[in-house]
Amino acid sequence: MAIFVDETTKVVYQGLTGSQGRYYGLLNRDYGTNVVAGTNPRKAGTDVDGIPIFASVADAVAETGANASCIFIPAPGVRDAVIEAAEGGVEFIVCITEGVPAHDEAWFYNKLRRDFPSVRLLGPNCPGIISPGKANIGITAGHIAKEGGPVGIVSRSGTLTYQALYELKLQDIGVTTCVGIGGDPVPGTSFIDCLEAFEADPETKAVMMIGEIGGSAEEEAAEFIAAKMTKPVVSYVAGVTAPAGKKMGHAGAIVSGGKGTAQAKMEALEGAGVKVGNNPTEAGELMVEVVRTHGWA
Numbered sequence: 499m500a501i502f503v504d505e506t507t508k509v510v511y512q513g514l515t516g517s518q519g520r521y522y523g524l525l526n527r528d529y530g531t532n533v534v535a536g537t538n539p540r541k542a543g544t545d546v547d548g549i550p551i552f553a554s555v556a557d558a559v560a561e562t563g564a565n566a567s568c569i570f571i572p573a574p575g576v577r578d579a580v581i582e583a584a585e586g587g588v589e590f591i592v593c594i595t596e597g598v599p600a601h602d603e604a605w606f607y608n609k610l611r612r613d614f615p616s617v618r619l620l621g622p623n624c625p626g627i628i629s630p631g632k633a634n635i636g637i638t639a640g641h642i643a644k645e646g647g648p649v650g651i652v653s654r655s656g657t658l659t660y661q662a663l664y665e666l667k668l669q670d671i672g673v674t675t676c677v678g679i680g681g682d683p684v685p686g687t688s689f690i691d692c693l694e695a696f697e698a699d700p701e702t703k704a705v706m707m708i709g710e711i712g713g714s715a716e717e718e719a720a721e722f723i724a725a726k727m728t729k730p731v732v733s734y735v736a737g738v739t740a741p742a743g744k745k746m747g748h749a750g751a752i753v754s755g756g757k758g759t760a761q762a763k764m765e766a767l768e769g770a771g772v773k774v775g776n777n778p779t780e781a782g783e784l785m786v787e788v789v790r791t792h793g794w795a
Contacts, residue, residue, distance in 0.1 A: 501695045504632040510535040510558040512579050513570030529640040531633045534562040555586030566590040568635050573597040580606045584614040592635045593621035603684035619686025625656040625678035647672020648794040652692035653708035654681045665782030671795050674702045689719035703794050704730045711737030716763035724770035730788050731772045734781035735760045
């Protein structure tokens with residue numbers, strides 16, 4: 499199941515004819531992403547600024563060879579859109595939409611694992627994925643990312659993803675791939691999925707991981723890092739001052755019974771040998787130190 503994207507990734511935008519899908523689809527195409535199609539059953543045969551519109555993902559795949567999709571469908575239609583993409587033959591589904599019902603997420607997450615094990619889902623409620631200079635699928639601003647660098651980024655937070663990219667660019671440090679996994683309770687792709695991919699990627703020399711309060715994903719990632727990772731990892735966990743028992747931002751960012759706190763996550767990561775910053779800027783500085791100490795930039 500693919501995580502990385504590049505010039506060979508052919509993307510069909512589900513929702514390209516909508517205002518948001520059109521805006522980001524064309525923006526990503528202008529960045530250099532190979533946007534080959536859009537879908538809308540009522541507008542098949544038309545185009546959006548030269549990008550052909552098909553009735554279904556299956557039709558788009560048959561005509562263009564698309565191997566990835568990006569979903570900008572409103573939340574009530576996401577469940578069907580995800581399955582349409584999987585049945586249509588793409589290998590990688592990026593779902594930007596927020597507000598997807600948790601029971602829908604759980605349903606299509608498990609259906610993909612059971613019936614379409616070769617399909618990778620990223621999201622929902624995520625900024626997408628960018629491999630700077632190669633491809634950008636989602637809503638990340640391409641100009642804030644420097645290409646050709648040694649750092650891989652994985653983040654639950656969208657805005658902190660952007661800050662991490664820009665903090666490194668300001669220090670003239672590039673990124674191999676930046677993955678926003680989203681902060682919903684049932685993400686299609688996990689920290690561990692991305693850490694495993696970065697560990698195996700010869701171009702990625704170090705990893706920045708941005709977490710937040712709620713759930714146990716960061717603690718599970720810490721266990722994986724301690725057992726499997728040979729590359730240095732730098733982290734920041736958002737929500738140090740968040741009150742227990744309150745929902746903060748993402749649906750997954752809920753602290754209950756003293757579990758899922760930022761402090762507990764930071765301690766788990768530090769125990770796994772991760773360098774943990776107290777704020778996003780400090781995490782960026784720690785990564786700069788790692789990169790320059792090893793002579794990677």
